Structures are given as structure tokens and as C-alpha cells.
Amino acid sequence: VRLALSSVYSCLTRDHACIAWTGLSRKTPVLVFFAEAIVSKDGNIRSVGERYNLAFKIVRTESRLVRGILTSHGFHEIHPNSNDFNLMWTGSHLKPYLLRSLQDFQKVNHFPRSYELTRKDRLYKNIQRMQQAHGFKNFHIVPQTYVLPSEYQEFCSSFVKDKGPWIIKPVASSRGRGIYLVSNPNQIPVDENILVSRYINNPLLIDDFKFDVRLYVLVTSYDPVTIYLYEEGLARFATVKYDRGTKNIKNQFMHLTxxxxxxxxxxxxxxxxxxxxxxxxxxxxxxxxRYLKQEGKDTTLLMGQVEDLVIKAVLSAELQIATACQMFVPHRTNCFELYGFDVLIDSNLKPWLLEVNLSPSLACDAPLDLKIKASMISDMFSLVGEVLHSTFLLQRKKLIYRPSLLPDAEF
Known part of the structure; x- marks a missing residue:
């Protein structure tokens, strides 16, 4: 086996653009991804993945962008039922028995118990716990929130002091589904699991329109916690100019971004x-x-606060997710996760965390989407560190040296 692998590595060119050498001795080759490969179809970029027979599968989701980037780097797609993969991209959490079966070279795009961060009720409860442990001001990153029906009386007491408006959100939905504003507790169903949050009625506006920001956050480890915030994101605008008057409280195109x-x-x-x-x-x-800076806003301070918000949100769920990893994940590098953080900035330039999305949308409905998301996904895969192991050498830990499988001309 050592002879077989050494023959593979010795034939790799150290200056190949798609290979980086990592580890303490700089002897571990990992694949470097390039966003432009999805358009250029460069055979030189594709050749490394093809030589190593790199494989992926996509389960319970549809992502043309992920599939396009992987195939343009020489990966081939296998049947969803096959386990002979280097990378698995799924739209939902994996069951514990599947996590436990992962080999050291295999990677999946979710950590166990990530819902501690992505379910709205769990996110709020975890941040509330951090507020109690480390001081309210230090973790004041979400609007005041109540989980109903269990905290209905507490909400009513707050409503007497501040009549709103308040915003209603289902605990486990996405894409704005089921979200609406109310100005009276009688408008709230008491038999559903929902969140009631204080509505931020002084949002920062651009040309009189409300907006929020979608940030892309990659976590490659929860022990130790390792977080990457992508340098670019998307500002998403409402389509009706903002008005604080209550007469427009039901206009989703004004209040939702x-x-x-x-x-x-x-x-x-x-x-x-x-x-x-x-x-x-x-x-x-x-x-x-750039627009805010031209308007005299301190954008350096703002982004520092945004980074602080991201770190604190991830830390609020660290214990639960790290514990689940110890229980179910056999190798430290098996899991990684891309989160979509939605942040609203108020008129005082304070960022507020609205929610954290599991499997943020990678749809490219406009050229700007493709420009940002393709570069982000490519950087993510490079950071995750796809080690150049040949699946036919290492799959299922059956390491049998058969020279016929390794003709020199192949590498």
C-alpha cells in the first residue's frame, strides 16, 4: 500500500495549479478549486480529479451549482445509494448510523445537531442561555423573542409595555414562509409552535427601501471551533418603500426582504x-x-460587529454540536457546514441576527448570484481540504496493493 501511494504522490506535479500541499511536512496533497472552471471546462483542472477517481453524490436536494463545480474538477457522480464517495452533499441531516460509517477520507456537508443553530427556537434558546451565563449585553444579538405557546404569558406582559408591531415566525421554516406582523396578541394562534419577536421598526434604509444581508459562514470544525466568513454576500431589498405606519403592517413586500x-x-x-x-x-x-461608506457610515465598525455576531451565534450551539460529533462522527475531518446567516442592520448601524439557514439557497437566478456563489462554493471546497486519495485504493479500508491498478501512465 505504501509503495502504491508513494508512486501516486511522486507523479504529482508540485506546481500544478489544482494541488496544494498541506500538513506539518507539506506532503499531503489537497485539491484546489477554481470558480471559472464551471465555465471554461478546462481539461487541466479536470484531470486531477479524474486521475484520483474522485466521486460525489447529492442526496435529498438539487444543486446545479455544486454538481457543476465538482464535475468541472473531475469528480464523477455516483448513485445516491452508493457509499463509494469522497464527498456527499445532502439537503438534510444524516442519521447517526450513516455518520458512524464514514471513512477518514469521506466528507459530508452537515454536522449532527446543526438544528441547534438553524431552528429558530433552538437558536434563540441557545443565545438566551449565553446571555444568562455571560451577560445580556455581551450576547444582545437577536431581538427580544418568545417561544409560543409555552411563553405566551411572558409575551403578553411585554406587549403591555411595547405594543409592537411584533413579527411571527414558524420555528422551522425558511424562505419567508409563514412570517407576518401583528399589532395585537389576539392575532396570534396559541396552539402552534411559533416565535414572536420584537419587530425592528427602525431598519437602515437605502433609497427608502428596507434590506437585509445574506452572509455565508463555513464551519469546518466544532472542536476546536473553526469559522470562516466569506468576504462577499448579498444585500436583498424589499420592493415597496418602507413606512413605519401601522396601516401597511400586512404588506409583505415592504416588511420582508x-x-x-x-x-x-x-x-x-x-x-x-x-x-x-x-x-x-x-x-x-x-x-x-461602498454605498454606506459614501454616506459617511463607519463600515469597518459595522463589519467588526457582524463578525462578532457570527462568532457568538456559532459559540451558542458549540457544546451541543461538538458533543454530537464526539458521539457519532468517527473522524475529525468528516463534517463541514455552510450556513446562511441573515442579518438586519438598524438605523443605529447595529446588526441583528434574524436567522441561520441550514442549506442556504445556491440557486443562481441572476448573473450576480452565479458570480458570488460559484466563487464562494469553490473557496469552501478548497478550505474543506479534499485530500487526494484514490477511492479504489482506500474505499472500505480494503487496502490491497495490486500493481495492475496503478499503471504509471495514469498519473
Whole structure:
């Protein structure tokens, strides 16, 4: 086996653009991903993955972008029922028995118990626990929230002091589904599991429109905690100018910034030029920051607070997820996860965490989406560290040296 693997490594070119050498002795080759490969179809980029017979499977989700990036780097797709994969991309959590069966070279895109971060009720409870342990001010990153029906009386007591509006969210939904504003407790169902949060009625506006920011956060380990915040994101705008008056409380196109909601509006404006990042109802985050800086806002301070918010949110769920990893995940490098953080900035330039998304949308409905998301996914796969192990050598731990499988001409 050692002879077989050494013959593989000795034939790798150390200056190949798609190979980086890691580890203490810089002898472990990992694949480097390039976003432009999805368009260029460069055979030199594809050749490394093909030589190593790298395989992936996609389960319970549809992601053309992930599939396109992997295939353009020489991965081949296997049947969802096969376990001979290097990388598994799934839209939901894996069951414990599947996690326990992972080999050291295999990677999946979810940690066990990530719902501690992505379910709205669990996220709030975890942050509330950190507020109690470390001081309310140090973890004041979410609006005041109550989980109903269990905290209905506490909510009513708060409502007497602040009549709202308040925003209602199902505990486990996404894409703006089931979200609405109320100004009276009588408008709230008492027999459903929902969150009631104080509505931030002083949002920062651009050209009188409300917006929020989608941030992409990669966690590669919970022990130790290792977090990467992607340098670019998306600013998503409402399609109706903001008005604090209660008469418009039911206008979702004014109060909600979700793309999946506002794309249905007749006022939605899309941009077909990937080089124009500050037009229409979806901007790049960097374009938004440039605008704010021109308006005299301290964007350096703002992004420092955003980074602080991301770290504290992840730390609030660290214990539960790290414990689950110890129980179910056999190798430290098996799991990684991309989260979609939705952040609202108020008129005082304070960022508020609205929610954390499991499996954030990778749909590319506009050129700006593809520009940002393809680069982000490529960087993510490079950071995850896809070690160049040949699946036919290492699958199922059956390490049998058969020279016929390793003709020199193949490498």
C-alpha cells in the first residue's frame, strides 16, 4: 500500500495549479478549486480529479451549482445509494448510523445537531442561555423573542409595555414562509409552535427601501471551533418603500426582504449584468458597504460587529454540536457546514441576527448570484481540504496493493 501511494504522490506535479500541499511536512496533497472552471471546462483542472477517481453524490436536494463545480474538477457522480464517495452533499441531516460509517477520507456537508443553530427556537434558546451565563449585553444579538405557546404569558406582559408591531415566525421554516406582523396578541394562534419577536421598526434604509444581508459562514470544525466568513454576500431589498405606519403592517413586500417573497412582486427589479452590483433588488454586500461608506457610515465598525455576531451565534450551539460529533462522527475531518446567516442592520448601524439557514439557497437566478456563489462554493471546497486519495485504493479500508491498478501512465 505504501509503495502504491508513494508512486501516486511522486507523479504529482508540485506546481500544478489544482494541488496544494498541506500538513506539518507539506506532503499531503489537497485539491484546489477554481470558480471559472464551471465555465471554461478546462481539461487541466479536470484531470486531477479524474486521475484520483474522485466521486460525489447529492442526496435529498438539487444543486446545479455544486454538481457543476465538482464535475468541472473531475469528480464523477455516483448513485445516491452508493457509499463509494469522497464527498456527499445532502439537503438534510444524516442519521447517526450513516455518520458512524464514514471513512477518514469521506466528507459530508452537515454536522449532527446543526438544528441547534438553524431552528429558530433552538437558536434563540441557545443565545438566551449565553446571555444568562455571560451577560445580556455581551450576547444582545437577536431581538427580544418568545417561544409560543409555552411563553405566551411572558409575551403578553411585554406587549403591555411595547405594543409592537411584533413579527411571527414558524420555528422551522425558511424562505419567508409563514412570517407576518401583528399589532395585537389576539392575532396570534396559541396552539402552534411559533416565535414572536420584537419587530425592528427602525431598519437602515437605502433609497427608502428596507434590506437585509445574506452572509455565508463555513464551519469546518466544532472542536476546536473553526469559522470562516466569506468576504462577499448579498444585500436583498424589499420592493415597496418602507413606512413605519401601522396601516401597511400586512404588506409583505415592504416588511420582508426575502428574495423568495419579493420576486413575486410586480415591482421586483433584476439585473442581467454581473458587473453591476448596485442595481435592482439584489446587490452585492460590498456594493452595499461602498454605498454606506459614501454616506459617511463607519463600515469597518459595522463589519467588526457582524463578525462578532457570527462568532457568538456559532459559540451558542458549540457544546451541543461538538458533543454530537464526539458521539457519532468517527473522524475529525468528516463534517463541514455552510450556513446562511441573515442579518438586519438598524438605523443605529447595529446588526441583528434574524436567522441561520441550514442549506442556504445556491440557486443562481441572476448573473450576480452565479458570480458570488460559484466563487464562494469553490473557496469552501478548497478550505474543506479534499485530500487526494484514490477511492479504489482506500474505499472500505480494503487496502490491497495490486500493481495492475496503478499503471504509471495514469498519473
Amino acid at each position: 426575502n428574495y423568495s417573497v419579493n420576486k413575486k412582486s410586480s415591482d421586483y427589479v433584476s439585473c442581467d449584468d454581473p458587473e453591476v452590483e448596485d442595481y435592482g433588488n439584489k446587490w452585492s454586500m460590498s456594493a452595499m458597504l
